[in-house]
Amino acid sequence: MSINSDELQKVKVVIVDDHTLFAEGTVSLLSFEPRILVVGIAKNGIECMKLMSGTKPDVVLLDINLPDTWGTDLIDKIKKVNNRVKILMLTGQKPQGYVTKSISKGANGFLLKDCSVKEMIQGILRVYQDGVYFSQGLEAFLQPVNKNNNLHFPVQPVETLRNLLTKREIEVIELVSKGLHNKEIASALGINVRTVEFHVNNILLKFGVSTRLEAVLNWAYVNSSGLYL
Incomplete structure (x- = not known):
């Protein structure tokens, strides 16, 4: 099957989430954005890794809580398959403890699932362009660095x-x-x-x-x- 030039210019996205309604709804909403193309949906970690080699996405929308693993534990595996892929974490709960851990493992941003489609698109495009993106208010969940990760946070007032x-x-x-x-x-x-x-x-x-x-x-x-x- 041939791929047209328009598709080549789109940001290819994989959605990893076990909530079918959310995942399919996200696909539907993103279909109205001409710069983005969803190339696959995975319901768990195993499906995610199969999609990584088959679809070669630019951005992965990765849920924290999956049936067979934690999303944070998938980050390293995804990066081993493609170290250029951008990972945007998703959560529908208070991300206490997960934001800093996700970023220290190589995630490029964090979205709350109740964000608007406009914000999701903005987040996808921003991390794709080598930026970082955090839903508003998530700074409250950032935690000081400890000896188990490599991020450096201020120790001054x-x-x-x-x-x-x-x-x-x-x-x-x-x-x-x-x-x-x-x-x-x-x-x-x-x-x-x-x-x-x-x-x-x-x-x-x-x-x-x-x-x-x-x-x-x-x-x-x-x-x-x-x-x-």
């Missing part, structure tokens, strides 16, 4: 962290948090790409982290409840 950044650096990290690339940030702020790279590097140094994702998580903390971490 929120006010101290906020004051570390210049006004321009705040503008940059806000746009990084929205999933924009350096070229897009440069265009939005009217500066050149090298200047953006300079500011991003400064932000990483000030937060004591090594990746943009960690910087985004730190910034989420800074803008959350103001608790000491």
Whole structure:
């Protein structure tokens, strides 16, 4: 069967969820988005791994709680099959303890199942474009790093962290948090790409982290409840 050029340009998505109504409803809703093509549905971990090699998706919508495994335990297996695939975690419950664990294993974002279809589309497209995405309010479920994972979170008071950044650096990290690339940030702020790279590097140094994702998580903390971490 031949594949037309339009399909080649679509973001290929696999949905992994054992709730048939939710999965099929999601397929129906995403069918109205011309930039996205759902290429398969898996009800459990075994079906998910079979689909990974057969469909070669760009993004996997992965439920946390599956009949035969935890979604968080599938992340490593999915990444071994395709280390370029983006994983967007799904949960219909309070994700206490799962957000940080998912991200530390390589997930690219987190969606609540009661999100709007607009937000789901936004999340899919953002992680596909090498961004990160978290449903609003999920920063409350982020937990401080422990010795069992590799993410780095601030150990200083929120006010101290906020004051570390210049006004321009705040503008940059806000746009990084929205999933924009350096070229897009440069265009939005009217500066050149090298200047953006300079500011991003400064932000990483000030937060004591090594990746943009960690910087985004730190910034989420800074803008959350103001608790000491």
